[in-house]
Amino acid sequence: MSIARSIICLFFPLLLCLNAGAQPRLKKEISIQERWALINSAAQDSNLVDLMIEQGQHYVWMPEKLRVQLDTALLLSSRAKELAQRIHYQNGYMEARLLGVKALLEGRQLTQVVDLIRISTDKVFVVHAQMLVGISYLERPYSNKADMDTAGIWFRQAFYESRKIGYIKGRRESTRLLGRHYFESHNIRAGKEMYLGIINELHTEHNYLDEADWWIDLGYRIPDHDSTFTEKAEYMTNALLIYIRLRDIPRQIWVWGARAEVYRRQGKLQLAEAGLLKVLEMERAQGDKYLPRNYIQLMDISLFRSNLNKALGYGLACVQAIDESGDSSMAGMTYEKIGSIYSQLNDPTRSIEWYRKALTVYERNFDKGPVSRINYFLTKELIKLGKTAEALAMLHRTMKYFPPVHSLNKELVAGAFAACYTEMGQYRKAEQYYHQMLYWESRTRLGNEISAITYYSVGKFYLERKQYQQAAIYLDTALSITPGRTPVTMVKDMHLMLFQADSILNRNASAIHHLRAYQLLSDSIYSATHVKELEEIQVKYETSQKEKDIAALRQQSRMQQKQIKQSNLLKRVTFGSIILLVLLLLLSVNRYRLKQRSIQALAIKQKEITDKNSSLQRLVEEKEWLVKEVHHRVKNNLQIVMSLLNTQSNFLESEAALAAIKDSAHRMQSISLIHQKLYQSEYLSLVSMPSYIHELVHYLEDSYRGVVRIFFDLHVAPVEMDVSQAVPMGLILSEVVTNAIKYAFPNGKAGSISISLDYIGDAKLLLVIADNGKGLPADVNFAEGKSLGIRLIQTFAAQLDGQLEIESKNGLTVRLTFHQQ
Known part of the structure; x- marks a missing residue:
């Protein structure tokens, strides 16, 4: 169910209008690398907490996320939580914790989330975590009844917990989610009761701004059905009246566009066009230069009404708006629509040109869904020019580098292969691919243009194979899709083929009915499409492009003149620099020669000094040796004197004389020891x-x-x-x-x-x-x-x-x- 809803959003720009929420003018989106640069340079404050949370949410909501991206989101959650707690930033602390819960749920780690809810004492956190668990079940791919029931259980737990602690915001948000749960479970009455209860409560509180937001959300969430389109438009109108009363121009613009999309999907194309023209008028009055999305919607409406003149005019105006604004985010879709217009005008060459422009944009952004869709339409146009082999090679390349992921894209790729093999006469293989188309259609059942394409293509295949009964079944199914969701040119061809099938099957009344319808639509298309007017639009666009090219050439010529002047100046500067360098080189050579002479003179002096130092060193060593020798000889002489005294004492009998000689010997020994120490020491005076x-x-x-x-x-x-x-x-x-x-x-x-x-x-x-x-x-x-x-x-x-x-x-x-x- 959630995939179906996502695919609807790919083809119908309602979500573009609604994504703005309470802030219709969104801030400019920045890349992951730019945000990392801001994180690394930011101060340790609440702004850094918000940046880390925003970066983590970007990783969590990536369409094809990897494990490392979820781990990064968890790390950012942890760091943001620590910083928020340190600086007492309560709101950031809560958002960081909830980011961690989202990352765990995206990584299918439900047990850890349940443990966090069970042990947490913060009941407000518990309420939000319970709602996030419920949303993970509600939006699970290919969700079944068990998933829906589990989502309802978690939403009710959040509702009762909010009511228990008196948390009004949590009670209202859980009520909104219960309403969504009922809508997804096809219990429209219960879902409306959830929304209307809160809307009445907000109205009683005079909280008109939130009331309007709830009216819009109700109009968006209630399932698309012939019986609900009138209600959806009514809910949008209620919100619009509130914004008019509050004089909130940006939100008025937003709701005008949202309601126009409802009318378009309902098939009320005239009302839808009027609403979008109102949006265009108000945005111009506001000085808003970002108008491409409105032109795209107007293009769609004109296409479905088969007013190809007006559709082409809107398309080329959209291209001009993109060029003026410098914002190419809507360029791919714009080029695709223009390619579709030329396809219906049976101009495959121009159609292929614009489709390839769109394909370049989508491939550059690695957007697999639109790549699959564009390749289907390109295949049809290439076949018209007899380039079936080129179309088949392109499809094989797509399957290798941009394989389709969602059922809707697989449905279109299967249709492209089927068309190629039909043209090549390989009908058995083509039929297999047509069966694949029907299988993927049964998985989505969107009831939109793609559904009509599938049944139309299969019906046409069987008609050409003369299997008229089967052809009629599929063509009737294609024709039963709500008017306004299928281009009129395709509806016209359906009536013609059904006329052919019914005629052969002897269903004369039905055949006549389809013939009349075919003739009526042919006349309508012919009257709406004036070749002269189309040529004027094309000439006007080409003239505008040529004027731009001329302006660009003039600018280029001015740039070339400027470059020539700069080149001449550069030549003169270069020549002067060369002369200066030569002079500097000559000066350097001269200085080098002078320096070499100085070095040689210094080397000679250095040698003289070294020689003198060596001579002095030898003299010092000789002096030291002589001094040591003197000390040694003095010590030896003193020892001789002491020996003489000792010998003399042997011949003395007087005690006084012996004592005097002995004392003298001791004094001699004292001096002798000093001289002994001196000649044994490295230091001759210490x-x-x-x-x-x-x-x-x-x-x-x-x-x-x-x-x-x-x-x-x-x-x-x-x-x-x-x-x-x-x-x-x-x-x-x-x-x-x-x-x-x-x-x-x-x-x-x-x-x-x-x-x-x-x-x-x-x-x-x-x-x-x-x-x-x-x-x-x-x-x-x-x-x-x-x-x-x-x-x-x-x-x-x-x-x-x-x-x-x-x-x-x-x-x-x-x-x-x-x-x-």
Whole structure:
């Protein structure tokens, strides 16, 4: 049922008028790519939510959607819902959720939708979701009684839930859907009751705008039937009167067109034409340049009335309106209608020209339905010119690239193949295709021009095969279709063929009736179609086209003149640029040569510098080697001096002399260690103090017996000290430690000596040597410096420009503060 309704909409522009809804002036449609660009660049606001919902709905309502498109719609629904919730956009949140429901239903995932309805606490969402489920059953392809009943159940659930929660909008919308359900189930009375109940309610509330919309929807939804056409026109009139009272011009235009379509389908072509002319007048007064759809409807009406002159005039005016508006959305249908006019004028050459223009438009848009229809009419015209093989090749191409989907299109394609095989004399094969036509007609039963074409074609086939009884049956069926839905030229031919069949079947009265009808229609068509007037219309159109071509040629000539001027200018600029480039090239070559000379000079200087640096490096290395050699020799000389002292001590008997020699040896060792560190180090003027102090202390430990009873506690920071400071500091350390070992712990008493060297400020060092021995005697005056050791310590401290402190309390503590160089 829903497919039949969709096919009606393809051929009759009523839906064009009604799609405008409450907004007769629709915003410009944008492509998927343009909308994605807007989505990617939009701010995180309600506008982005609306864009994502709109894009998702586009994927959901695509005629031949893929799984990936439905998944994209679900993803857009989820993101729109999250954003709407974050920015507190309630309407967008609801629409995003409902988009998800639509996508799931289109993907046949009804179980998930039912689960969403069951767990949802938002009753308004539940109502809308229930209505969407019902619509999915109502509009299911080839829906049956079970589908209709299921749709009714869901609509009633939505109605009762809306009434329960006091949701007026939901109650009215579910009532509308129940009305549609009854209409689809052929219960017209119940459907009207649903609509009229809400209409009365809106009228009582003085909600006239919504009331008018409901009148129009009722007129559109009530099924087409000879008994309902008057009611449909009456409902449209009710809406029109409301819009006139509200002074709503756009909606008045809309309803005038909708009612004209009802009259056209009813067969009241004069009323339909008057209504469309009224629409044309009002749209022109409004300054609307988009008039093609009205011209197309007027063309249809003139065709059905066999007023081919007027039909052609409307058609060519429509082409002009398309050219002026720049909107080619109606171009395919316009070209198709003009092709049909020339076909009825028995001008196959021009008919084919316009049909092919229409085919180009439809194929570019990949619109399979119109492609099938155009190929049928093209086939008939090509056969007239004896190009049957070309027509058959075209049909095979159509089946490969644009195979028909709906029953109506399959019906037409079968008819085209049947016509080809009939012309080729393959009657058995042709008859098979005619049977296919009848089969697909039985699936649609629209009772329109296509139905008439089917029965007319089959009847003509059997008449030519001299099967007069069968021919009469099909021709009578074609003739029974409501007047106004079949072109008069076809009706005329039906009467002629029925006259021939009835004459042979001895149905004389019927034959005479059909003969008179044929003669009457022939006279009517002849009187309505004046060859001279047609030629004038054609000449006028061709003149207009030639004027456009001349204007285009003039424009092209101006463009060519402009291009020639630009070309000449470009040549001059190019020539000047070449000269400039040559000059720049010469300058560049000259600069390059100068640069090369500079580079060569620099390279020579660089070599000289490198050679000097290498020479200096060798001198530095030689100097370092010499310095290391000096330190090594000094250390060796000191070792020789120490050996001499040790040898001399073997020949001395005085204890004082032996002690003096031993102390001198210790001092020599302190200096020797420094020179040893220097020639072993990479840095010839810096001594690593942690390593030096540890080695010096170990040496002093090894020099005296019984030192094992003394514990040494060392805390030395990683200090690198210049040799000029390391020597006096080492001698101070040697003097203090030697005195502590010798005098601080008499009679083999155990004790400890602590040594620490650390920074106490920027480049400021503190040396602390302390023991826990008996300390200095009370009568010793450090300031007088009578002993050699004290004088040496004072002298070395002065060399370091340091501050020396000696404290004899709980042992002896020596503190030396100095700045590192």
